[in-house]
Amino acid sequence: MRLHTLRPENILAAAFCGPFAFAASVSSLNDYDVLKYVNPLIGTANGGMAKAVADTIGENQAGFAFDTDYVTGFSHMHDSGTGGSPSLGNFPIFAQPSCSNDDVNQCKWQLNDRAVAWEKDSVKARPGYFSISLANGVQAEMTTTNRSALYRFTFDKGLPEALSPVVLVDLIDLPQSRTNGTAEVDRSTGRLTGNGTFSPSFGIGSYDLHFCVDFKGAELRDTGAWTKNRAGITTDSVSMLADGTNTPASLSAGTFARFHSPANRTILARVGVSFMSVDQACANAQREQPDFDFEGTRSAAEAAWRKKLSVVTVDASGVSDDFQEIFWSGAYRSLISPQDYTGENPLWQSDEPYYDSYYCIWDSFRSIHPLLTIVDPVSQSRMLRSLIDIYRHEGYLPDCRMSLCKGFTQGGSNADVLMADAYLKKVQDIDWNTAYEAVVKDAEVEPANWNVEGRGGLTSWKSLGYIPTDDFDPYGVGTHTRSISRTVEYAYNDFCISEMAKGMDKQADYEKYASRSGNWAHMFKADQTSSLNGSDTTFTGFLQPRYMNGTWGYQDPIFCSPLLNFTSCYLNPDGHETYEGSSWLYTFYAPHDMGALIHALGGADKFISRLEYLHQSGLLYVGDEQAFLTVFQFHYGGRPALSSKYSHFYIPSQFNTTVAGIAGNDDSGAMGSFVMLSMMGLWPVPGQDVYLITPPYFKEVSIRSPVTGKTATIRNVNFDASYKAVYIQGATLNGQSWTKNWLTHDFFTQGGVLELTLGATESDWGTRKEDLPPSLSSYE
Structure with missing residues (x-):
């Protein structure tokens, strides 16, 4: 689940949480704790945290955001940096030191009423752990296993000695999507249980989720249920049904347990969750955390991450703490989704x-x-x-x-x-x-x-070879936008199918899908120009909308770029012909046939000039994933040094150690994996057995295959930690000269050493036609 797992085959791990722990400085592995360099707060000014964590008012897509002021609860499942509506955050719990005048009706129950300021210098976050102090005198700490969370609420010594803490559970979720829910409390033990039906944040349908909360650390005083801002200690259950009259503020309801003053001013709350049943939620918590051992759980979470991440080793000699933090924190974010x-x-x-x-x-x-x-x-x-x-x-x-x-x-x-x-x-x-x-x-x-x-639009796709902007499609229901971006993606999808067909000896299928992969060219309007700030650029030829009768439509090539109506191309009925990007960007998307694309754009020199213009003009936003490959596409034009140059432009200008240190939201680790792969020096072309070579940001990076046990090492000779010498002068693979600017996945499974000799100026390494990555059409 969105809680982290300790299972060795899972990419998750315990608690707030989890990084991708790598060993570092080869000469001092025993002294290097990679978790020191994992900062889960990077990017939280854009709403990028996850797991068992504080939920804040305002930006709370993944629960906590650093640029907020108030906490409303602590929930157990979150999705990290997904964009759009918040996700999950179901059944938050919340602790209050006492009710005013010892009257449960004078405690704060509703979501907005109970909101309390958090202390800005109090937040501590690392893999397996999150802590925050609130203005009401509560310090909340949390850690998790796979399907349970453990909270430790400590009440400040400045509070009255005779406390009567209240811990509530709320039948709400972050997007406030619940349609019905039920909560119950066991009067003899204080156990809180329940379930609810909720809506997904970016899809259709609904899901049921169940919870089970147990306590330790204080004697139970009484229990009850609450709705709106009234509580009762004579009731032990509550049901809520969304009937159209409820506002978001009145969707809060739940149960609570009130305690006598805890001897050490600390109460532990263990929460199990399940999509199956309440019984399974309780069983999950009991199995994974039978002893309410907070420090043990936290330690196990950290150990799980260290083990998971030990497959990668870096020699960080001379590398600044900031760059190590960028790398390891990006690695951490890469391994949060999907969940098991x-x-x-x-x-x-x-x-x-x-x-x-x-x-x-x-x-x-x-x-x-x-x-x-x-x-x-x-x-x-x-x-x-x-x-x-x-x-x-x-x-x-x-x-x-x-x-x-x-x-x-x-x-x-x-x-x-x-x-x-x-x-x-x-x-x-x-x-x-x-x-x-x-x-x-x-x-x-x-x-x-x-x-x-x-x-959608498969009839047109097969008959016309593109998706028309006025597509007539009575065969299915869908949003008739994105004709340009859908066309180039369908083309690449078909190319990927052709590769599988070829490998499986399905020759007819191979030929069909390889042919259809060329459909991107049917939307390339060779005489289309583009202007910027009222002046024409020197570049001609862009993807354009096309009608069913073959005639051309028009979308300004810079439309949906940061320079013109950037937020106009989303998933809605008037979302235009490109998705989250401009025609300028999508015109570069033919990674399977770069020979043909470069020819269409006027040859290698014009291609390189246009690609540099894309990166220099403000037309490109690296926070959208389609931008990733363009950073490294200089390889195809015979200028791999420029891929290294622009990688170092975006890291650290767009990816750094600040709370705004991610370009946009993290998209479930997409930005983190961009950072990690870029800094490792081998950029994968997805859907192909191709890795584009640039120098790592470390003296050496090694990856041990978890399957074969072999180790692949990328080593920089003349490494320069100031990153002035970032251009490859020559390379050897296992001691033999290597002139290609790419290599294959066998390097990782079979192991070996790729040694890159670096310099401060561009060389002719990897620039010859025979050194370029594969293309369906030959390079000129």
Whole structure:
């Protein structure tokens, strides 16, 4: 779940939480604690924290945000940096030292009424732990296991000695989506239990969640239920049904336990959660935390992260603490989603793993999953098996999924990219026949509702070779926008299918899908110009909307860039023809056929000039995932040194150690994985067995394959920690000269040493046509 797991095959781990712990300085491994360099507060000014954590008023997409003032509760499951509506945050608990005049009706019950300021210098966050002090004299600390959270509430010594603390549970969630809920309290033990029905934050349907809260540390005084701002100690349950008359402020209701003054001024609250039942929620907590051992749980969480992350080693000699913090914190954020919900799926019975919180594959296929394939191929295998099992039971591979619900599709059917990527890299234990069946269905069979799965407009796609802006599609329901971005994504999805077909000896399919992968060119208008600030640029040829009759429409190439109507291209009925980016950006998206694209854009020199202009002009926002590949596409034009240059431009200008140190929200670790992969020096082209080579930000980086046990090392000769010498002068692979500016996944599975000699000026390394990455069409 969104709580972190201690299971070794899972990318999660305990508590607020979790980093990707790597060992560092090779010469002093025993002295290097990577968790020192993991700062979960990076980016929280943009709403980027997760797990058992404080929920704040204002920006609370993942619970806590640093640029807020008031805390309303502490909830147990969050999704990290998802964008859009908040997610989860169900059943927050809240502690108050005493009720005024010892009257439960004078405690603060409703969400906004109980909100209390938090002390700005009090927050402590590290993998497995979060702590915050409130103005009401409560210090709240929290840690988690896989399916339970443990809270420690300590009441300030400045409070009256005779306390009577109250801990409540609220039947609400962060997006206030609950349609019904029930809470009960056991008068003899103070156990609080209940459940609710909620809506997903970026999808359709609903989900049920259950909770179980137990206490330790103080003698129980009384219990009760509350609604609005009234409580009763003679009632032991409450039910809430959204009937259309409730406002968000009146959705709060729940149960509570009141205690006699705790001997050490501390109360522990253990919360179990389950999608199956209350009984399973209680069993989860009892199994994972039988002893209410806060320090033990916290220590186990940290140990789980250190073990998980020990596959990567860096020699950080000379590297500043800030750059180490950027790297390790990015690594931490990379490994939060998706979550292992195996055993917590009430929708169907299966022996296959079940993972959730794919927020969304449109975001994660570009960097998160390729990273997992390198550092955690076992978890990546389990995730793909889960996706295939979803196909078996629900008919399509998801493009987005959360809280057991179908999420919205943002572009193409990009699970196809994940399948091809894993197939080419020989990820183990996958049913490839069913996987191929699933991706072909994406390409051939339009679903009834292509807002949440598959592809729409397939009739036009097959007959016209593009998605028209005026598409007539009576075969399914979906949002008729994004004709440009859907076209280029469908083209790449088909290319990925062709790669699987080729490897599986399906020659006819290979030829069909390879041919369809060229459909991006049908929306390339060769004479289209673009102007900026009233003046024409020197570049001609951009993707443009096209009608069913073949004539051209028009969308300003800079529209939906930071320079013109940036927020106009989202997932809504008037969302325009590109999604979260401009035609300027999407015109660069043909990663399978860069030879043809470079030719269309006027040759290598013009391509490089245009790509530099994209990065220098303000047209590009690196906080959208489509921007990632453009940082490294200079490789295709024979200028790999410029990929290194622009990588160092964005890190640290856009990715740094401040609370605003992420470009936008983290998109479930997409930004974190961008940082980690960039700083490791090998950028994966998702859906292909291609890694573009740039120098790591460390003297040396090593990755030990969890499957083969072999170690791949990227070593910089003449390493310069001031990052002036970031250009490769020459390279060797296992002692032999290596002139290609890319390599394959065998490097990680078979091990070896890639040694890069660096200098302060650009060289001719990796610039020849034979050194460029693969392309369907040859380079000129």
